[in-house]
Amino acid sequence: MDPIRKLVDGRLRPGLALALSLLGAAACGETPGAEAREAAVADEPWFGVVLPPGLTPHGLEVISERGAAPAVVPEGEARFTELAGSAIQADLATIVGFSHESRTSREVGDGLLWGRITGLPSGNQTVEWAAERLRAAGVADVELQRFDQSANASIWLPLSWEVRLLADPAFGTGSQDVVLESAMPLSGEIPAEGLTAPLVYVGTASPAELAHVDVRGKIAVQKAIPQGHTVFVRSPVGPRADALLERGAIAVLTVIDLPGNMRVRDIGCGGGTCFNLGARDGLFLETVLGAAAEAGRPDVVRARLQLSSERRGGLSAANAVAVIPGSARPNEYVVVNAHADAWFDGAGDNGDGLAVTVALARHFARPEMRQERSVVFVASAGHHSSGLSGPGSFVSMNPDIVEGTVLVINLEHTAQRHITPARSEHPDGYRQWTMDAHESPIVAGISNSAPFLEDVVRRGIERYGTNFVSGANTMASGEGGSYTRAGLPVFTAMQGPPMYHATGEVLEMVSTPGLERMARFTAFLVKEVSRAPASSIDPQ
């Protein structure tokens, strides 16, 4: 097969191979003959590579034609209508609405970044809404506990930016600049006039690859391929961006191979200038770089980066805290925590956990559902904004509750639908993704490895069909850190799916039956824990 054809594997428009051979001939100093001149007429912009699709802010780039598996309702539990998926989904839609407002109001700069941001109106309004919902659930004791950002702490917010591929006549007649709209800056500073440099593709930027590549003075393009859990690529990919900068790259673009063309606000570098790119922008860029390399002109593709940002300090936030007193041991507590903050729409991180927590408050506020121990619901301000820790503030502001807490249950990303690569492709050749009938795998972390809690998880899977992973572990990340540091045992339900800190994490990504599954399972867990001996919950 022709090497160029093989390279781009059908992603080119007709005429590309001829345009490329012409480019190659010019590079070698040959005079194009009549045949080549004729071909030049047929040449097309950007080597004939299909242009990337841009970014659809709240769009879902996943095939979702078939619905999710229904929730399992064990005998006797049908009357718990407050745990029905439809009711929880309605709250989730409201929660996601705070993020939409953040974007339309341009809460941050030009509105390219949005969310429910701790310390900004979007985050604070979400927590205030949660407090109202907890009161409306029938809980008498609901407090909005306000706190200030630590002195000297600040959050970095990118206000406006652009990653622009600069057109060159060598790419083909009619080539015009292409702005990669999925670009998301993670850190860095760029002078007002921008940063212009050639691009260099470095694969996964492993030492073996970098031994053959000179990145000095160039913008390095590396690739990250998450497998199931996006968080798992953080630790290898971030340091590799740092290594590229140390070797002299002036910036790093990380293509994250996930559905569609999303902005992803994760996997940073150590403070240098780095951006993430969505997969379809990434495919375009890789194909163009490949075509230029095949033509013997690897340095001809250049980009201009622009970025303005600010640091915000002196902010304040709040937790909403609701207490339902226990009937037998009111000074002992089961705490259910969910963080309210999010990047972008955040339907799965952590809109679903928060909506389930509000539903659980409705459930346990029913007089006949009163438990032996007190149940506390925390809509936490979150943990993304430096110096504004929701769980840390809860621990320091509620010493009596912490003293009597037998278990913290942290619901953090719990009902997003599972996705896998589809059999079909987008028009540019990028593989589509599709949902299946279940939730993305849920890690059940038990910080103290208590056999009793392990047994509740096992029975919960049998009873409700929750999609917990098989491997036992002590994970208590996200909000859990502040609680484990306070010496409390923590049960964490957490997904780390492909749609993570990404613009694709929209309302439709969350399973309505999955919300119900998690609500019913967690209600079961709270009841089991509330009547268990303390020595079973935390054997020491």
Ligand SMILES: [Zn+2]
């Ligand atoms: Zn989270």
